Amino acid sequence: MQQRLVVLVLVVASVYASLAASAFVGDVRVELKHVDAGKQLSKPEFIRRAMQRSKARAAALSVVRNGGGARFSGESGQQQPGGIPVRPSGGHEYVLDLAIGTPPQPISALLDTGSDLIWTQCAPCANCLAQPDPLFAPGDSASYEPMRCSGQLCSDILHHSCQQPDTCTYQYAYGDGTMTMGVYATELFTFTSSSGDKLNVPLGFGCGSMNVGSLNNGSGIVGFGRDPLSLVSQLSIRRFSYCLTPYTSGRKSTLLFGSLSDGVYGDATGPVQNTPLLQSPQNPTFYYVHLIGLTVGSRRLRIPESAFALRPDGSGGVIVDSGTAFTLLPRAVFAEVVRAFWMQLRLPFANGSNPDDGVCFLVPAARRRASSQVPVPRMVFHFQGADLDLPWRNYVLDDHRKGRLCFILADSGEDSSTTIGNLVQQDMRVLYDLEAETLSFAPAQC
Template sequence: MGVIRVWLLLMSIMALAVPEACSELNGLRLELAHVDSNGNFSKLELLQRAALRSNHRMARLTAAASGNKVQAPVHAGSGEFLMDLAIGTPGLAFSAIIDTGSDLIWTQCKPCVECFSQPTPVFDPSSSSTFTKLPCSSNLCQALPTFRCGASGCEYLYSYGDSSSTQGVLAGETFTFGTANPTSVSNIAFGCGDTNQGSGFSQASGLVGLGRGPLSLISQLGLGKFSYCLTSLDESKNSPLLFGSLADLGATAVRSTPLRKNPTQPSFYYVSLEGITVGGTRLQIPSSTFALQEDGTGGLIIDSGTSITYLELAGYRQLKKAFLSEMQLPVADGSETGLDLCFSLPSGSSTVEVPKLTFHFDGADLDLPAQNFMIMDSTTGLLCLTIMASSGLSILGNFQQQNIQILYDLKKEVLSFVPTQCDQL
């Protein structure tokens, strides 16, 4: 049995951008802030907000995993973490959502046809000496899922699975990362959006895609790999995002699993989940439950922008049954949290025993510490499982990724991970 202590649900994850400055870009370090870090929310409110965003994002992602044919790939387009950067010459600072479920880098641009309210001034291309519109003949224009050749060059429409979208021109610009030791990179292709609509964008002034396609930041930087290490949600510590040579995992206990490809959803990072153990018992889940099907449905993706882990219903039912059997606490109504399975805490308790949880991936076991799958809120007296059911697509969420450095190696097509004290990285 693992031991879980009273965890403050969501403390601020502050962003202090400290990238590596180098004459040749071999590595880059950025710092991530949680989207609610400055909101002054109660623990219950923070959990409710995270669960609501996760459910909304899951709905976007499963739009691609239904039995219906999809004409174009579906992208995630929302997230839980922000990064600071600047665009243009002179640079205009703004914060952007990072999203491992999509590729396009974009921000709102003047003159706006339809723009949402954002926390920083809208970028004006006419004020930058390094702004250039990309022609339709460019490889990155051709990589867009939807574009047309117009008077402005490569005109794009990028949709996010529901009514959310960004529309404008694909352009090239200088981006500057960090503030303490800023690193500038020229000729980054981005969407200069004059028509942007939908929920989930207003926490920031744009989005930085970290998916597997050619339009993503990691692909355009040409550094081949990135890693992040998400600090515990009860700490107001930085979460580092590392690119290139700085992304490597230094510890010896590294475990790796192949990244799988889904031609119908090429941006997503798929891994093969082969089984789950709760306590000391491996669950009797058919091997096909989490498998990626030939038609592109099913499978499991690892995602930075979804807080909660979602498991295909047949697998989740077995997991829930095992926790109901193993937990020595009464079941409670956790509907106010937005989660499915909650238990009542004993009066005055500060620690509770919970069963161990292991996810068995292809070639690698992920042993999760208790705080990575159970959330305790002493004010409501609830202890809740941060795993829920899904239909079609399964997702490994960021609650389960706390204090684990996770490396995405796009060249080797491998996902590696190692337990790490992220606030000391």
């Protein structure tokens, strides 16, 4: 038995040795669960909680995109020169179920297109956060292998060390103050497709034994960004796609990744459009797109294209982010959008709104009785080569109980950047094609 175990470890080690060079073969389709699923919340409550998470996410993204190399040091979350490079966090929205180890141990991981590290909390744990699953126990897995300091992925971690003999240790911090520290290791990950098929793949991951902050109903994070540590990069995945259902629909969202050579648009209910993906040398993780303008109603807003430009210093620009709920616009742009809606809706602003409700318009009782739905001006995002004509439910909440129409868009505070959030992407098939360097989308019944 011991001899067979040694052979297994040697085989797994051999697989891991070629990890960075190997390309993923096949397709995986997994279900995504919203972090607030099963909480019996009303739609306004769902949106209010999403607004709170979006604000935290916006602050975290601002640290990364405009911080000029800002660093996180210590448990206080303060930025200090020479600390650990920070990544965005503060409000992930979707969870995927997977398993780690031999035999597999279940993990609920937060999907994040805005960061790269794959990690989970591990036992024994010096400091761990609340999570829905038992801690991953590396001692119970025959395929767990701490990475040596000479490992290629170890050198890709900006803040790594070798405090233990020939063992790669890591520190990784997020903009909201969440931080994970532990051993960087290799392990077998099991993804179960919605069809029941299982796929086992070797991955490098962080086994966190000292963690601070929040995991928002998850047990770890799976980074889908563009840097070497991410799932996308480690498996050389060329395409991934998701279709996000409305929060209160009861339908499961889906994530597909792999070659996707058979296409993904079988559920599309409208034309497929494409726009180029852009990259920033300062922030290589993010998926940038070229937004050139906005239309409200029948009027193209007088917003200069420079308001959305990605600047040479890495500030500005427009990213598509699964981890942010609200679409966040620069303050001046958002003010112009609000003014355009106010002029066309001809409704007063609601007074005394909870800040987490965002900007709301008051619908007088007489007008509510006159028709079941106040006509909402259309909204179009104009990208290079593509126009995203949104259904009104993707940017406005009709709160019948309070007689209000509320934006599910917000300003990005002091940040000059734009984030295309997941509420705008509901009931839409979105495909990231890293081979063609395009983002494509089509309306769909997810």
